[in-house]
Amino acid sequence: MTSQEIKSNILTTTVESAINWSRKNSLWPMPFGTACCGIEMMAALAARTDIARFGAEAIRFSPRQSDLLLVAGRITIKMMPVLTRIYEQMPEPKWVISMGACASSGGVFDTYSVIQGVDQFIPVDVYVPGCPPRPEGVLDGLMKLQDLVERERLSDYSVSTPV
Ligand code: SF4
Numbered sequence: 001m002t003s004q005e006i007k008s009n010i011l012t013t014t015v016e017s018a019i020n021w022s023r024k025n026s027l028w029p030m031p032f033g034t035a036c037c038g039i040e041m042m043a044a045l046a047a048r049t050d051i052a053r054f055g056a057e058a059i060r061f062s063p064r065q066s067d068l069l070l071v072a073g074r075i076t077i078k079m080m081p082v083l084t085r086i087y088e089q090m091p092e093p094k095w096v097i098s099m100g101a102c103a104s105s106g107g108v109f110d111t112y113s114v115i116q117g118v119d120q121f122i123p124v125d126v127y128v129p130g131c132p133p134r135p136e137g138v139l140d141g142l143m144k145l146q147d148l149v150e151r152e153r154l155s156d157y158s159v160s161t162p163v
Contacts, residue, residue: 026056
């Protein structure tokens with residue numbers, strides 16, 4: 001084998017890059033749809049939009065098997081503990097997409113019973129604007145999340161030993 005053949009047949013990378021590449025292309029969403037945004041979320045998951053192209057078609061309804069929480073719709077004060085519990089049951093690493101105005105800010109429901117943004121209780125990585133966002137907007141948010149996952153450092157998840 002010539003040196004040119006060797007060069008064209010060897011791929012070098014880092015463990016971090018390989019792990020991030022596999023994570024970003026195999027996100028397992030946990031859908032949490034509560035209102036009209038939930039309908040658009042279903043459309044985003046259906047064949048026309050084909051979220052499988054982004055490796056995120058393995059929808060799980062068990063938080064323990066998911067790494068992407070997709071919050072779609074308004075969240076009431078009574079519902080927030082449920083959402084928080086689901087988030088806490090998801091194993092690390094995990095990410096959150098807030099889909100639509102209601103999930104991100106309460107939207108037009110500026111009332112005592114509606115959470116004015118789920119990021120007051122759980123960390124949100126990507127916000128998808130709209131009322132409701134179109135399925136293409138959800139895909140755009142997913143691609144933005146993939147960019148974030150690609151740039152993550154494994155050290156962000158390391159557990160430091162107390163001295
Ligand atoms: S953002 Fe609009 S479409 Fe989405 S849940 Fe709120 S009112 Fe419904």
